[in-house]
Amino acid sequence: MSKFAPTPNDKFAFGIWGIQNRGRDPFGDATRPAVSAIDAIRGLAERGCYGFEFHDNDLWPIDATPAARDAVLRDVRKVMADTGIKATMATTNCFYHPVFKDGAFTSTDPAVRLYATQKVMRCLDVAAELGAGVYVFWGGREGVEVDVAKDPITTAGWFRDALNFLCEYVLTQGYDIKFSLEPKPNEPRGDLYLPTVGSMLAFIGTLDNPEMVGVNPETAHIKMAGLNPYHEFAQALDAGKLLDVHLNGQKPLRYDQDLSFGSDDLREAFLTIKLLKDHDYSGTIGFDAHPYRTESDPWDFVERNLRTAKILMDKVRQFNENRQIQDLLAELHGAHPELADMTKKYSSATATKLKNLELDPDHLAARRLPLERLDQLFTELLLGVL
Secondary structure (H helix, E strand, O other): OOOOOOOHHHHHEEEEHHOOOOOOOOEEOOOOOOOOOHHHHHHHOEEEEEOOEHHHHHHHOOOHHHHHHHHHHHHHHHHHHHHHHEEEEEEOOOOOOOHHHOOOOOOOOOOHHHHHHHHHHHHHHHHHHHHEEEEEEOOOOOOOOHHHHHOHHHHHHHHHHHHHHHHHHHHHHOOOOOOEOOOOOOOOOOOEEOOOOOHHOOOOOOOHHHHHHEEOEEEEHHHHHHHHHHHHHHHHHHOOOOOOOOEEOOOOOOOOOOOOOOOOOOHHHHHHHHHHHOOOOOOEEEEOOOOOOOOOOOOOHHHHHHHHHHHHHHHHHHHHHHHEEEEEHHOOOOOOHHHOOOOOOHHHHHHHHHOOOOHHHHHHOOOOOHHHHHHHHHHHHHHOOO
16 A cells, blocks of 8 residues: 555545545536435445535435425435544535525525525534534525625624524533534635625624534635745634534635645645644544546545645655755744743743843844755755655
8 A cells, every 4th residue: 555545544535525526617517417415425445535514405406395305315324334534514505595595694695595404404414424523514505796785794694593503502412522613715705705704704603602602614615815825724723613624625716626725735735734733733634626527437536635735745744754854844933932931921920021131133133044054954844845
């Protein structure tokens, strides 16, 4: 077996909607045959995936009868039992059907808001049955094109009410599930509400049960806003709110491309993996991408994402063990160790000491910072010549 072959211990997971993507886009019809949910789940297990992620309507049609839905779930449970793959994340499709054309939880129609909440409750029951511990909300239609049509404070209140209600539902049912909110700046709406990790974290603080809710950042969504995935992932991780991740590729400030992880920017992909490894992120590493329209099936796409992540994990090990790099980092971070913790905890004595401390800005500015050398070593490590 290749050293870069994924195993369940890596905790990799794929959204099965990416496997089921048929290459259709706004300008062209499907280019490859359909893949059933069961075949998608089995195929992921065969390739070493720890888990799969699903929307309700990835598994059963929106108009399925309870009996038809239960028949699908029997098949899902069987393939899980046969292969050992786990359902790691669930979510609800509240964006495809025309009923959600102007929002789900932020629709101006209270009946639509209730329908969305009902749909989520039913999928939560399935998520609990299949053992998914994270439930993601991506508000694909929670936004506007005509700002004057909706007051953003009122709509935030509708979303808050729905989340508070659903948190209580999970608690009352005794489900071991946490909610994770997935930000995106735009598309398919002109503007989506709560577009960044920071805005999601601020919103979570207003909920009745903030301890039950975290953030699910996605590389592509972050880059659509022109932001840095390394920093956005770090903010969620630092807040203790990184419950799930969606890795992929994206050229900045474009439509949502969902490219393969690392295909657009290997440095950025490396830094994301390094962040997760260095800070002991314990959740699943999820991929939310889809094959190029030119592909006849999804499996080369799946395997390249898994292999890239494994290679980058090994590159992180090399980076952390490389003496030249680590010596430069020690030099960069080694100035004035006696002052490092001075402001860690406030006291009047420390404040007085700091006010009287002699710090010469010209002397401090003269310090050598070998960042070009560090960056070149990083480049050479990624290129395989270091």
